[in-house]
Amino acid sequence: MLLTRLVEHAPHLDLPPVYYRHRRVRWLISLDIQGRMKSVDSAGHPELAPLTDRDSPKGTELATPYVYRSGAKPPPMLLVDTLQYVLAMPANDSDKAEAEAIRRNDAYIALLEQWAEHAADEPSAVAVLEFFHRKDHLNVSIPEGAKPSDTVALRVNGQWAHEAGSAAAVWRTTVAQRKGSDAGQGVCLACGHEGTLLDTIPEPVKAGAIPVADGKSRDTVLVSVNKTSQGRGGRIQLADIPICDGCGSTATAVLNSLLAADEHRYRTNDSVTVWWLKRPTRMRLLRSLREARPEDIRALYTELDQPHTGLENTRTDPNAFYALTLSANQSRVVVRDWLDVPLTKALAHARAWFEDHCIQDLWQEEPQYVALWRMARCLGRWKEEETGSGYVKGSEPPTAERTLLAMALRGPQHRPPVSLLQRLDQRIGADGHLDLPRMALLKLLLLRLHPQLRETVMPTLNSENTHPGVLCGRLFATFEQIQYLALRDPQTKKGPNTTIGDKYFTAAKARPLPMLEMIHDTAKSHLKKLWRDNPGAWNRLNLRLEELYTLLEGTPPPATLDVKGRALFTMGYYQQRAHDRAAATKAKATKNNGGDASPPTQDTE
Incomplete structure (x- = not known):
């Protein structure tokens, strides 16, 4: 089936003749119609002409005869071959290499004779064969730096010899026989x-x-x-x-x-x-x-x-x-x-791919799509340096991009390996970095591994999602915001250098109960400070805490979370932050436009 589909596509492409391939050719032997070389050096000796220039340092690309060859005595290719075959240039100075070069050159000339035999009326075939029968090729000056593996082509009276119709026909017959x-x-x-x-x-x-x-x-x-x-x-x-x-x-x-x-x-x-x-x-x-x-x-x-x-x-x-x-x-x-x-169906799979990973960014109000290669790259290590920050190229699993592409092409029914979600959770915990590509990939993997979550995991914050992992993540984000607003410098508007997210995020998503209880105790003093300095923020954040604990239905946060729960914790944390930031941006814009907006829960950090 695969070979059939490839063959069926041939009429839609501009393909070279059968058994021809586009190759880089470095050297040229230019002949006149009598088979004598046109290019000579200053002393009048025939020499190879280069087919390289600044734009094509490796040679000129031509569609030339080609076939896969191997073994102890690889056969020649018609007209366009290496210097070993065309000019009998040995691979090294040994007698064995010289004898092998002579053998290859003899086989190359024998193939030319087959072409001339089947194309007696082809002027280029006659001229080429005359050149080699006179052994003029053995007197051609080879430039310094040329290698035995360099490819050389022949041109007769301005026309490439291998482009002759008779050459293509003879080459196809030769390959079919081999x-x-x-x-x-x-x-x-x-x-x-x-x-x-x-x-x-x-x-x-x-x-x-x-x-x-x-x-x-x-x-x-x-x-x-x-x-x-x-x-x-x-x-x-x-x-x-x-x-x-x-x-x-x-x-x-x-x-x-x-x-x-x-x-x-x-x-x-x-x-x-x-x-x-x-x-x-x-x-x-x-x-x-x-x-x-x-x-x-x-x-x-x-x-x-x-x-x-x-x-x-x-x-x-x-x-x-x-x-x-x-x-x-x-x-x-x-x-x-x-x-x-x-x-x-392929287009429907692609649309499902975009819908499954689409998510709100911290810096954009509308949900965003992410390039596949960026999602693969985010499975690697994040680093921050004075010269810049980013993911270390090559630190992601080597099969990550191929696996994600298979997910995109095969649709929602194609289940990805759980190891991808485990890897993403491990990397988030190791370097503490959350961004759009990682969250888009996290949402995608959650939906593909657990399709029942499609009803609750949305591109933006779903306030009705009661999964304990999501609620714990939202609680953690709320405690972090309480700390930020309580400790923010009133003059510079800068928050603390180190937040609870920097210190406790990884531990909290693995063991929510002890960590959230400890953080809640610390947050009580921050809430007192907010009640005194910013009553509006205190009221809204305190109400949110009550709502979130109510959604837990009176039960304490889970003592531990598995990989699915940790992913949902991360999702709840990130989406709560994105929601708060979007609300703050909207309120600020309304205020600047002269509208009457209540103070947002979160000021921009």
């Missing part, structure tokens, strides 16, 4: 038609397209069975996976094209997700998840709210959304996830 299966003809698993079957997948996934932990990427193969222990009944290669040469090359070519397109990929620390549609549209689904840009989210909601106009022929010909998550293990591709769903 990679062809012993079974010969058969029905392809991908397209369902009879064709020439492959023994191995000819084209690999390009090195660097899939992230790897050590940064040492290499070409990887989408399907690889080269040991008897890996195959069914001890059979290796594609013996049990019949794939024709057309589908084998096209599937990987489409995948490489998607992996190279920013708008169709999402790279994380250890994987990459590519997506495409059965019928391409302008929808940027993964970008809306990754960046949470308002315009992308609005477009997503519009597409769902107006299905008859937003999606062409939705009922008779539904569009489909495909997403493929890959990682790499040595030279093999690892398929981590595969999604094939109607586009409307």
